[in-house]
Amino acid sequence: MSSESQADVLLIDTPRPGIRRLTMNRPHKRNALNNALRAAIMTALEEADGDPQVHVSILRGAGPCFSSGYDLSSDNTVGQPFHTAGGPGQWPRHVVDGWTRIWDLQKPVIAQVHGYCLAGGSELATCCDLVYVAEDAQIGYPPTRLMSPPDNQFHPWLMGLRRAMEMYLTGDSISGIEAAQDGFANRAYPATELEQRVLALADRIAMVPIELQQINKRSVHRAMEIMGLRTAIRAGTELQALAFSTEASRAYLNRFKRDGASVAKLLSERDAPFKDYREDQAE
Numbered sequence: 001m002s003s004e005s006q007a008d009v010l011l012i013d014t015p016r017p018g019i020r021r022l023t024m025n026r027p028h029k030r031n032a033l034n035n036a037l038r039a040a041i042m043t044a045l046e047e048a049d050g051d052p053q054v055h056v057s058i059l060r061g062a063g064p065c066f067s068s069g070y071d072l073s074s075d076n077t078v079g080q081p082f083h084t085a086g087g088p089g090q091w092p093r094h095v096v097d098g099w100t101r102i103w104d105l106q107k108p109v110i111a112q113v114h115g116y117c118l119a120g121g122s123e124l125a126t127c128c129d130l131v132y133v134a135e136d137a138q139i140g141y142p143p144t145r146l147m148s149p150p151d152n153q154f155h156p157w158l159m160g161l162r163r164a165m166e167m168y169l170t171g172d173s174i175s176g177i178e179a180a181q182d183g184f185a186n187r188a189y190p191a192t193e194l195e196q197r198v199l200a201l202a203d204r205i206a207m208v209p210i211e212l213q214q215i216n217k218r219s220v221h222r223a224m225e226i227m228g229l230r231t232a233i234r235a236g237t238e239l240q241a242l243a244f245s246t247e248a249s250r251a252y253l254n255r256f257k258r259d260g261a262s263v264a265k266l267l268s269e270r271d272a273p274f275k276d277y278r279e280d281q282a283e
Contacts, residue, residue: 006040011062015199018055018206020048027063032071033120038098039081041124049105055206055213058110058198059128065115066137067124070095072256072263089241092151095120096237099127099152100230103221106214108205112198113137113176114191118277122184123152129217131184132198133176134191139184140173142277146252146270148243153236157229158183172276 004026011023022044024031031037041059048054061067070076076091084094102109111128117139125131125139133139141150144167155164159182167174176188189197205213224230243249255266264278272279 004034004036006036006043009034009037010040010044012044015058016203016206018053019058019199019202020044020051020054020056021058021060024059024061024067027061029071029073030065030068030116031061031063031121032068032073033124034071034074035076035079035081037071038095042081042098042101045102045105045109049107052210054107055208055210056108056110056202058112058202059124060112060195060198061114063115065121066111066113066117067121068116069119069121069143088245089237092237092240093234095123095151096233099124100233102127102129106217107210108213108217110198110202110205112194113139113185114194116277118173119143120151123150123154126152126154126158126184130186130201131179132194132201133179133185133188134194135176135188136191137176137179137188138173138277139176139179140171140277141167142171142173142267142271144168145171145274147249148240149236151237151240153233153239157224157232171274 009025011025013021013023015021022041024037024041026032026037045057048057080094082098084090084097108129111125111131113125113131114134114137117125117133117137119141122139122141141155144150149168155167159167163182166172174182174184176185179185180188187197208216244253252266252270256263267277268279271277
């Protein structure tokens with residue numbers, strides 16, 4: 001179990017009146033999501049939701065990226081931040097239940113995305129109410145190559161059938177510009193402008209009374225839920241559990257434990273044939 005405290009892994013500030021900002025603070029791990037960080041994010045967002053001085057929250061990452069995904073070097077079965085019923089598929093149900101709590105908060109949450117936004121990091125971003133990205137960000141779900149489809153299968157809903165299918169079948173990433181064009185993000189900005197653009201947007205949101213803003217937010221979510229979004233994503237957790245039972249997935253996952261190989265080495269083996277992510281030969 002990680003010795004990191006919630007205060008270590010998440011920085012909290014108030015950059016402007018009415019705006020609470022959370023900065024994931026594991027840059028040495030590319031802000032990989034372990035249980036301490038996931039717990040800190042939800043605790044801070046829930047505290048902001050109950051603070052009458054806060055109108056909107058921003059979530060971003062310290063260092064070179066937003067988040068590289070779940071921390072595969074941690075035992076995330078230990079010390080989970082809240083209870084989820086056990087049995088096959090417990091992990092995908094657990095993380096989906098966690099991130100969808102953001103949808104159910106009364107106040108808007110903005111994801112400010114730069115650098116890598118991969119795997120579980122992309123799931124976290126998409127559960128925020130608004131997503132603004134750097135033009136050169138990389139958003140993707142590379143675990144489809146050797147593990148499984150996503151825990152949180154939002155892609156068909158936000159990006160449509162063809163784009164979702166391409167991303168699942170290749171594990172390739174898209175740029176921030178493509179993310180805005182395809183529906184993952186609201187807008188893409190040059191990386192040097194991203195922070196000020198997000199703060200300016202948060203200022204506009206903060207001018208609307210909280211009691212009205214929560215209804216505005218809920219109206220959009222209810223429309224998507226009537227069309228089946230939440231049910232489909234919950235069903236997707238069972239498909240992910242099924243994928244982990246396949247021979248290819250079990251063989252790959254067992255190497256994390258049996259061989260004692262580092263996570264970086266195993267991820268490099270996965271992505272080297274595709275020549276992307278950290279294995280991009282142009283870098």
